[in-house]
Amino acid sequence: MWAYLLRRALLSAFAIFGVLVIVFFLSHIIPGDPIAAILGPQAPNDLIEDLRRRWGLDRPVHEQFVRFLGRLARGDFGQSIATRRAVVQDLREFFPATIELATVAIIFGVAAGLSVGIISAVAHGQWIDHVVRFLSLIGLSMPVFWLGLILLFIFYYRLGIFPGPGQLDIFLPRPPTVTGLITVDALLARDFVALRNALGHMLLPAVVLGSHALVGIARITRASMLEVLGQDYIRVARAKGLAERTVIVRHALKNALLPIITVIGIYYGGLLEGAVLTETVFAWPGLGRYATSAILSQDFAAIMGATILIALVFSLANLAVDLAYGVLNPKIRYE
Amino acid sequence: MASSIPRSATSKPRPAARAGPRSLVWRSLRNPLTLAGVLIIGALVGIALVASLIAPADPTRTNLEIRFDPPTRAHPFGTDQLGRDILSRVIYGTRVSLRIAILTAVIATTIGAPLGIVSGYFRGRVDDLLMRLTDMFMAFPRLILAMAIAAALRPSLENVIIAISLAAWPAYARLARSVTLGLREETFVEAARALGAGSMRILSRHVLPGVLSPLVIQISLDMGGIILTAAGLGFIGIGAQPPTPEWGVMIADGRNYITQQWWVSTFPGIAIALVVFGFNLLGDGIRDLLDPRLRGRGR
Numbered sequence: 244m245w246a247y248l249l250r251r252a253l254l255s256a257f258a259i260f261g262v263l264v265i266v267f268f269l270s271h272i273i274p275g276d277p278i279a280a281i282l283g284p285q286a287p288n289d290l291i292e293d294l295r296r297r298w299g300l301d302r303p304v305h306e307q308f309v310r311f312l313g314r315l316a317r318g319d320f321g322q323s324i325a326t327r328r329a330v331v332q333d334l335r336e337f338f339p340a341t342i343e344l345a346t347v348a349i350i351f352g353v354a355a356g357l358s359v360g361i362i363s364a365v366a367h368g369q370w371i372d373h374v375v376r377f378l379s380l381i382g383l384s385m386p387v388f389w390l391g392l393i394l395l396f397i398f399y400y401r402l403g404i405f406p407g408p409g410q411l412d413i414f415l416p417r418p419p420t421v422t423g424l425i426t427v428d429a430l431l432a433r434d435f436v437a438l439r440n441a442l443g444h445m446l447l448p449a450v451v452l453g454s455h456a457l458v459g460i461a462r463i464t465r466a467s468m469l470e471v472l473g474q475d476y477i478r479v480a481r482a483k484g485l486a487e488r489t490v491i492v493r494h495a496l497k498n499a500l501l502p503i504i505t506v507i508g509i510y511y512g513g514l515l516e517g518a519v520l521t522e523t524v525f526a527w528p529g530l531g532r533y534a535t536s537a538i539l540s541q542d543f544a545a546i547m548g549a550t551i552l553i554a555l556v557f558s559l560a561n562l563a564v565d566l567a568y569g570v571l572n573p574k575i576r577y578e
Numbered sequence: 579m580a581s582s583i584p585r586s587a588t589s590k591p592r593p594a595a596r597a598g599p600r601s602l603v604w605r606s607l608r609n610p611l612t613l614a615g616v617l618i619i620g621a622l623v624g625i626a627l628v629a630s631l632i633a634p635a636d637p638t639r640t641n642l643e644i645r646f647d648p649p650t651r652a653h654p655f656g657t658d659q660l661g662r663d664i665l666s667r668v669i670y671g672t673r674v675s676l677r678i679a680i681l682t683a684v685i686a687t688t689i690g691a692p693l694g695i696v697s698g699y700f701r702g703r704v705d706d707l708l709m710r711l712t713d714m715f716m717a718f719p720r721l722i723l724a725m726a727i728a729a730a731l732r733p734s735l736e737n738v739i740i741a742i743s744l745a746a747w748p749a750y751a752r753l754a755r756s757v758t759l760g761l762r763e764e765t766f767v768e769a770a771r772a773l774g775a776g777s778m779r780i781l782s783r784h785v786l787p788g789v790l791s792p793l794v795i796q797i798s799l800d801m802g803g804i805i806l807t808a809a810g811l812g813f814i815g816i817g818a819q820p821p822t823p824e825w826g827v828m829i830a831d832g833r834n835y836i837t838q839q840w841w842v843s844t845f846p847g848i849a850i851a852l853v854v855f856g857f858n859l860l861g862d863g864i865r866d867l868l869d870p871r872l873r874g875r876g877r
Contacts, residue, residue: 257714266727519810541729557722561717
């Protein structure tokens with residue numbers, strides 16, 4: 244088990260290193276000058292030269308790369324050009340908002356997805372099953388960013404049921420930062436007005452972000468439940484006269500859970516992808532929006548930092564899936 | 579054994595699916611949802627082909643006097659912030675999206691299939707290397723990888739295609755490899771080898787045809803995802819650049835005006851959803867056919 248963990252960790256580290264290489268060299272072989280981009284076209288030449296020397300951009304590419312790796316090893320991700328702060332500090336500030344949003348989104352996706360999946364498995368072949376299948380295909384087809392815009396338009400601008408973009412109403416003071424998770428911070432400060440407000444703000448983006456996970460989880464739940472419901476022990480359970488509810492929840496769902504859990508882990512990692520788009524639409528101050536604006540302003544250190552962090556979380560989610568698999572299914576042994 | 583050599587060596591290898599490709603198509607079209615998917619995609623390809631004939635206006639001609647016209651007879655989808663006709667832009671957008679999807683599929687398989695076939699056929703060090711390489715690429719969410727690459731290459735339509743292809747090829751390489759692993763043990767490959775055929779000939783004449791059909795099926799399943807990724811990149815501003823009538827860019831255009839001028843973002847979004855829906859219906863139908871466990875369950 245430990246050998247397996249170690250091998251997986253090495254593999255992830257290798258993968259992240261590989262992506263570093265790709266992104267680093269791609270961004271260096273393509274002509275384009277980040278310094279000119281920051282300082283603007285009117286910047287005097289000696290200023291450009293000075294900055295170039297100070298950031299080591301005048302050295303050969305491979306030398307820059309080695310120095311870059313050395314700094315990374317010391318935990319120094321460099322300085323963001325746009326925010327003029329250490330990238331590590333930026334990440335620490337933006338990351339919790341994404342984790343919070345992704346967690347609420349996956350809770351929503353799992354709860355709704357499981358229910359929908361179970362219902363359509365139990366009612367399979369009936370009209371409700373067909374309707375669900377049709378709706379879920381439509382849900383999968385909509386771009387998340389567009390869905391977000393349309394929901395904002397309907398529920399915020401037109402109906403006024405949900406609050407608008409952002410994490411809090413602007414007139415509310417943000418509770419003092421302890422964990423960086425706004426709901427937890429509000430709870431710690433006993434600021435229930437802010438808590439309520441923050442939860443309200445989170446609802447719409449979480450639904451949008453979780454929508455693809457919902458559909459995926461519902462589909463795998465349905466398929467897995469159908470597989471299990473055809474087994475002999477289900478027939479036995481029914482023959483024993485157990486209530487249908489007990490049969491479905493205790494006997495069927497428990498055994499159908501294995502593939503579902505795999506998918507949940509994969510979707511949690513995948514939420515980071517959706518977060519980039521969802522955060523842009525909802526002006527959510529998270530990692531996705533940070534990465535996007537870094538890319539648009541060619542903020543190299545910030546791009547690298549965000550990429551590494553996202554890769555790390557994604558790998559961890561995948562690892563968690565594999566481990567959960569082993570715990571839940573004793574038949575699988577790690578070599 | 580002896581009797582099987584001439585037949586296997588001269589006739590084409592049979593495709594992985596036991597039923598011929600023609601009957602596969604025929605059976606899939608009997609499912610009304612799959613048929614709907616085919617019709618949607620067919621219609622969009624048609625629209626893309628004759629875009630210049632059916633679009634009522636030039637998709638990039640601006641006219642500030644009619645900016646933000648709501649949907650009317652003259653402009654069924656309204657006009658945008660520069661007074662461009664949104665219907666025409668949506669129509670021309672089918673060209674852009676289909677071009678991205680097709681080119682990405684072609685590039686990704688052109689990289690992935692040969693690598694997968696070679697590594698599955700020769701095994702050994704090459705194979706190990708390729709597997710580690712694909713692990714590396716697949717350790718990333720596709721959009722994030724494409725974003726990083728697109729950012730490094732600078733935003734443009736061509737670079738979006740390159741970025742998504744680079745993010746997508748490992749999956750095809752893996753598929754080609756696993757199919758090849760099975761094919762290399764087949765009698766007809768063994769026979770060809772016994773007859774003295776060189777590796778190149780075996781790979782191109784006997785293995786490649788068998789690898790193609792699963793690849794094509796996988797691509798048809800991925801098309802929707804590719805279009806969504808491209809639109810997402812366009813939306814955040816690192817994909818196609820204005821004034822290209824790309825749907826993601828158009829949604830981003832309307833983003834700031836959504837309160838009053840809802841039509842600017844709404845129609846391109848519907849267009850994306852429709853194309854992806856078509857591909858999803860088709861993919862679902864194909865998957866149903868190929869996975870016998872799910873057959874007859876009305877999935």
